[in-house]
Structures are given as structure tokens and as C-alpha cells.
Amino acid sequence: MLDSPSENVLYMLRVLCSITTDYSMQICVLCLTDDPFDPPGHGRHGGSHRVMFDMGRHFVRRGATITYVCRRNSTDKATFEQLGARCRIHRIPVGPPERMPYYACAGLLDEMTEAVGATIDLTPGSFDCLVSYNWLSGEVAARLCPPSISHTHYVLTLGRAKRASGESKDKISDFWLACEDNVFAHARYVITGSTRERQDLLSLYPAVNPEKIFCIPPGVDLNVYGRRPRSADHLVRRASDRFSEGPNDAG
Template sequence: MAGPVPMGEQTTAPSIPSRVATVSLHTSPLDQPGTGDAGGLNVYVVEVARRMAERNVAVDVFTRATSPDLPPVVELAPGVNVRHVPAGPYGHLDKNTLADHLCPFIFGMLRAEAQGEPGHYDLVHGHYWLSGKAGVVAARRWGVPMVQSMHTMARVKNAALAAGDAPEPEARVRGEDQLVRQADRLIANTDDEARQLTGFYGARNEQISTIPPGVDLETFTPGPRAAALDRIGLPRDAELLLFVGRVQRLKAPDVLIRAAAELLERDPSLRSRLVVGIVGGLSGGGKREPQLLTDLARSLGVADVVRMEPPQNRQRLADYYRAATATVVPSYSESFGLVAVESQACGTPVLAARVGGLSTAVSAGVSGVLVDGHDPRHYAAELHRMIAEPAWRARLAEAAPRHAATLGWSRTVDELLDLYRDALTPRELGLAACR
């Protein structure tokens, strides 16, 4: 079998790829978002892959096998296969140890490609730095472009650590430095992330394309709040302050609980109606301190209003959004903030930290409110206004779906396909000066 054709010597290329190798090493698209390491990245991979397949671009998603019982290949949707690659011990492994198992994962990718015809994959798209490290090797072996979405970056996270949170390891920082130099194209979720890629990692401007993620506008839609409250088991006069996401210090659910305590101190009459909903599973450092939020709520005297819920499927999650007075996203770092967009799509305004991609996900003063910093008193003041001024909240709620509608997945896939086409366009060999 002939070796790979160097990218500079390609003479033809399809207008769009016929088959893409998507790499999501550390978390499977089959996992429930909000549990373990599964979150917005998982949603992104699934939604993009489905819509790519609908446009006749087949997608194979490579992920690490976590159990010997998993079949080698699972069809996620017509044209989308999830390939489970054994790499290291089965079971959950800490992300910081997965770099030690990159070699068997890469070998698994190469074996899968070797079973097809030459040129089986036209392009590799990596998600998160570990996936990128594996994807670069495969892309170079196959002679195809390597496109990388970082989703989060170590230097960015380390610059905005929550109190008590551990910094990202130096091995990840070095790995991301190498990946930025090796990837053919980098995808930033927002202009802010593009600036971080250049400022923190020295990425070249011409290497970066800014393509916002989307939201499922068919599942996340507005609906009657009273009926949604009924369906999730809350009284119709409840004021639900909602947090959705992985329970870890980075996402700052403690800020919402502290804000609720401030809110009740400001207006004790709210206690009979106030509900703080924390919807999500323990993740990262949160697994080492599983009682952190319940102990905090107890110490602040608000345990009676805090309701801890496991991750929900998308239909049920949409009801939580519709039922909420506000969705609160107080993260210390967010590459985009998919939860904020889902909430707005359901007609519920968002109160979020002014960090990272949340400045794009939320239209400040129109579909929600952005807060500088993480002082619970500032969050409490805005939440009190949403409750005490229903006409103002209603204006935010009315505008929220319109803002979310500008961020549908169809737009994301349109722009990704344009990027793929450009990455596949043969480059000039630069030989004119030699003639």
C-alpha cells in the first residue's frame, strides 16, 4: 500500500470531505452530559456529527473504550459511528493520566483506517488537547488536514482559578503549545477564545477560524412556565434559580448558593417560594469533595431551599429551563457557555459571569445580565430584581429566544463545512520563483 501523499503535493481535493475522523478521546458522545467529564463538548460532537451526516459527510468518532463489554463500533445515527478504542485500563481514568495511554489509542485509530480503502478519511477534527495529540499523529500518517477545537485551555483556566481549585498540570500546557504549532487549523468558539489562542499560545491569526457552537432549537423551545413547574414537581408560585452543569469549583455553583443566602437575608418573605436547583453530576475535583455544596447550604442556613438533582435528558432539561425564574452561570472560565444559550432558547433569561464565551452567549441587558466577578451580593441583587420586577424579567425572557435563534447548529455546520473545504484546498507549491 502506498504511503501518505504529502499535503503540499495533492493535486485534487473534494469540495467537502466524504468522511471525517472526529477524535473525542477522554469522553464519549454516548455519555450523558453533566456527568463525569461529559459536558458541552459531548453535545457539540453529537450535534455536529448528526448534521454533517445529513449533508452526506460520514463521521467516525474515536473515543476511549471504558469497558470490555462495549462493542467496537456503535451507530449513533445514520452516517455516524462511534468507535471504541482500547487504551489503558478500563473504567474511568483521571484526564491527567490519559496522556500516558495515547500510543495504544493512536494505534487503534490507524488500525481502523487501514481496514478501509486508501484515503478512507479526508480530514481529522480533534476535540480537547488530548484528542488533538492523537489526531495530529493520525492526520500526518494519512496525509490529511488536522483541525482542532480546544474547548478549554490550561493557561486560560489557570489564570482564573476558583479558590481551592488545583491548577492544570504543566504537561497539559506543553501539550497545548505543541498542538497549536502542529494543527493546520484552529477553531475558536468566540472572538475572545481566538484572542486567547494568540495571546496565551502564540497561534497565528490566519490559522484561527471563529465558529460559535449552536443550540438544538427543536428541543429547547419556549413553553408555559406553570406547566413546566408542574412537570418537575414544583408549586406554581416557586421562584426557581437554576444551575445546570458539572458540579465542580470551576463552574461555581457555590456562588449561586451563597447568592441565595444573601437574597433571603435581603427579603426573608421569599423563603417559602425560593428553590435553588442544582442539576448536574460531580466532576473533576468535585468528586473529591462530594458534600461541599450540601455542607455549604447547611452552614448558610439555606439547605431547605436547595434541591440537588442528577443530570437530565434533554426533554426534561428543557422543562427545568422553562420553569426557572433565571438560569445562573457563574463560572470562572467558559469557552462558550452552552447552558446559557439553551436556557435562552427556552425563554428564560440568564445571569452569568462576564467571562470567556459567556459575553457572546448572552446579550447583556437584552436576553440576560452579565456580572463582573463572583461576589454573591452582586448576583443576589440581580436575582432580587428579576423576582421583584416581573415586567423587566418578562422583557428579558421575550428577547432570549430571539438571541438564541442566531446560534443554531445549522449555522455552525455551515461554517465548519466552509472551513473543511478551505483546509482541503490544495496549496500552491511555491515553485514559481524556481522557473
């Protein structure tokens, strides 16, 4: 297992570069359900947008050029921003300009596909690889990405795993599951964030070629992050009292 963000990013870059060491590549990142520059806070689901942001930041530091494409979820945001010499973001104006749960974006799939195709150039030679996050972005990539551009899909959640845990068909639709099958068949590489997720992928999607699956956990800097305290109240109480938690007091 890789222990630091830099090690994980280097490994992912080698996967994207077909295990070479040339990182000066053009990468398109489809993250249509999340804006990678949104801050974490109230109403946000998980932290997937932070994964997208951090991976892109480390790619740029290694010499890659990143083009993000997401859905515009606020009228306060520009549809295009150039963020330094090697990073830019397109926010396609599809659906209401507000945050939507990822499963609610399924009805916008055809419109998003058309908008992405009209916004970025995916002809051969335009990008070295395309990275998709979440099944909706993966399906758009499968529809638009030509064979000359390597498609890597980063799994954020598995529909069949959610179904098995009791999620309803109202959220985890049959259409979602069919799109996942198409995405896994199209992608050259599939990346999971944990070994458990890789095991679920292999057991619940037996048609997926195991050789295209890479497990790359998000990097954690142990000099910055530690174990979470018992509760938020416990954290606030300790901070206000300037009390240092002992090694056996983190349960």
C-alpha cells in the same frame, strides 16, 4: 455571529472543506477523552461530548460520513458500532474501562496513539479531514495524521488559560502545554467556541497563526432554549405550581 445549529454546522463544514460546498466527505473525529454517545448526567464534565455528538449528527445530515474514535469507558460498550450508513464509532480498549477525567488520561497518550494507529486507516485518501477535540486527541492527530489529510482542531479548553485562572500544575501539566503548542502548529485550522476563547488563544499562544483560527460558537435554537431560572429549586417550584416566568423574572 451565527444564530442556529444548521448555520454553524454549514460554516464548519465549509472550513473543513476548505471553503467549498462539497459536503460528501469522509471525516474522522478523534474524541479520545469523551464518548459522544454518553448521555449527560451525574459526574459528567461540561457538555463537550454533546457538542461532538451534535456536530457529527449535522455532518451526517449534510451528506458527510463520520468515523468517531474514542476510549472505551465501560465494559457494557462495544468496541465497534455501525450507526446507520454514514456513521460508525470505534472505542479503543485503552486504560481502565471506566470514565476518567481528561487530565488523568495524559498517562495513556502513547498507548492511545498506538491503538488509534492500529484501529483506523490514516493513509492518504482514507479520510478528507480529521477533527480532534481536546489537546490529547489533538496530540494523537499530530503524531498520526499525514499532510494529505486536513487536520482541524476544536479547542475545548486552553491549558494556559486554566493556569492563569489558578488551576494547579497537578492538572495542567507542562506536558499538556507542550502538547498544545505542537497541536496548534500541526493543525491546518483551529476552531474556538467563543470570541473570548479566540482572544485567549491569540494572547497566550503568540506562535499560532491568527489566519488559521476560526470562531464557531455552538448553535443555539432559541425556539427551544431560553434563559436559565435563578436556581434549580426555583425551576422545580415554578414547574410544580405551573407558574410562567415573566420577562423580568429570569435574573
